[in-house]
Structures are given as structure tokens and as C-alpha cells.
Amino acid sequence: MQDDRIALGLDLLRSLEHDELSVADAVDRLETVSTHPAVTREILDTAEKRGIIERKDGIIRPKHSEFVSYESQVVQKDGEFECQRCGAGLSTGHFIKYDAGELGPFGSSCIRKVTGRD
CATH class of the missing domain: 1.10.10 (Arc Repressor Mutant, subunit A)
Incomplete structure (x- = not known):
């Protein structure tokens, strides 16, 4: 693990x-x-x-960034989630798909913060 x-x-x-x-x-x-x-x-x-x-x-x-592709690596799922970063309740969770696994759920602003877009 x-x-x-x-x-x-x-x-x-x-x-x-x-x-x-x-x-x-x-x-x-x-x-x-x-x-x-x-x-x-x-x-x-x-x-x-x-x-x-x-x-x-x-x-x-x-040193060598491989930016997250929001089109292919970010998946939105509907349900009851808690943001992995801020703890807010979510009805839509955003998950990042990496080679090592999936990271999330995040809210729409926290996913941008985690990846560095904001």
C-alpha cells in the first residue's frame, strides 16, 4: 500500500x-x-x-512536468463525495487518472489547485 x-x-x-x-x-x-x-x-x-x-x-x-490532460485524465463522477484536499462535500467529484492509480475526489477549484492550474 x-x-x-x-x-x-x-x-x-x-x-x-x-x-x-x-x-x-x-x-x-x-x-x-x-x-x-x-x-x-x-x-x-x-x-x-x-x-x-x-x-x-x-x-x-x-524538472520535467507532464501536465494533467483534463480531457483524458480527469474523470467526473456524480455521487456523495468529500474533497480529498479541503474536505468539502461534493455531489460531483473530479478524479485524476495516473499510471499509479486514481487520485481524488476533488472539487472543481481544488483539482485546479492540486495540479497547479490556479
Whole structure:
């Protein structure tokens, strides 16, 4: 299970649409994968070792972003959901399909925040 979360976190970092962001902002996004500090730390360490990100002085710079395609990777599902990022109740959940699995649900504004579109 932890390996799945690591792979999902790496996919998320690979798809960030930022030139740079603070470690705190990166952790905010990674908390949608796991709120366990050791898992978050392992995701960041692994991403740095694999060349997915560069980390220096509290700043993370994605090295090669593969932006999320909203047309093919984001799926909307109707139902009763709780946003993975902010905890708000949702009647439509937005899910991101990555190679490692599905991440979500998110509300329409939180999915944009998680991917870096806002």
C-alpha cells in the first residue's frame, strides 16, 4: 500500500504546473495522497533522487512536468463525495487518472489547485 502511495505521489509531482513552489505547498498537494509525514518525506526524497524535482532552500522546482490532460485524465463522477484536499462535500467529484492509480475526489477549484492550474 505504501508503494502505491509513493508511486501516486511521484505521478502528482511529475504533473505539477509550476516553475517552482515551496516545500509547504508541495506537501499540501502530497497530503491528498497521504497525511503521514514519513510517506510525504519518502515521496519528496524519491522524487529528488529520480530527478523529478530539484529541492533547495525550501523551494521545489519540477524538472520535467507532464501536465494533467483534463480531457483524458480527469474523470467526473456524480455521487456523495468529500474533497480529498479541503474536505468539502461534493455531489460531483473530479478524479485524476495516473499510471499509479486514481487520485481524488476533488472539487472543481481544488483539482485546479492540486495540479497547479490556479
